[in-house]
Amino acid sequence: MKKIAVFLIPAVLVLLNSCATSLQGIKEDPDRYAGKDVYIRAEVELEAPIPFLGYSLYKIGDQSDTMFLFTDKKYVIGQMVSGKVRVIGINEQNSKDTAERVARQTADFLVEHRIRSEADALTFSRKLIRLISTLGSIAEGSYFLIAE
Numbered sequence: 019m020k021k022i023a024v025f026l027i028p029a030v031l032v033l034l035n036s037c038a039t040s041l042q043g044i045k046e047d048p049d050r051y052a053g054k055d056v057y058i059r060a061e062v063e064l065e066a067p068i069p070f071l072g073y074s075l076y077k078i079g080d081q082s083d084t085m086f087l088f089t090d091k092k093y094v095i096g097q098m099v100s101g102k103v104r105v106i107g108i109n110e111q112n113s114k115d116t117a118e119r120v121a122r123q124t125a126d127f128l129v130e131h132r133i134r135s136e137a138d139a140l141t142f143s144r145k146l147i148r149l150i151s152t153l154g155s156i157a158e159g160s161y162f163l164i165a166e
Contacts, residue, residue, distance in 0.1 A: 037152050039051070039057060039058055041080050044085070051106025053104070057101065057102055058101070061097070062078055063077045063095065074090075075088070078099055078159065087165060104165070106124055120147055124146060
């Protein structure tokens, strides 16, 4: 029985890694991923805590690219992040309609995962989108990930 477990654990780890979507793949095919859940595996490169909210914006990277992850989970620089996240994509730059659409996608995620109530999810999401827009080129202006 122990031999099976020894061989099964590495096989499961290889399978999980092979199922991860690359960050570059997300950026290269926006219509495929925006608004959808994907599995990622990336390393935390930078943390930007958001005061008074209990959330942080993490810059994460895999072998292919970097993106930002918004979550209330706590990570340290160098830690691997793996799991399911929602891709929030902005295809057009500097558009109020796009910002509102992205805020609604984010609000839907927050309500769906019971992170925020319907009453305040959209207001919170609009603030988050403004923050990410303010980061501009730092956040690469196109995509970010959100996790429970």
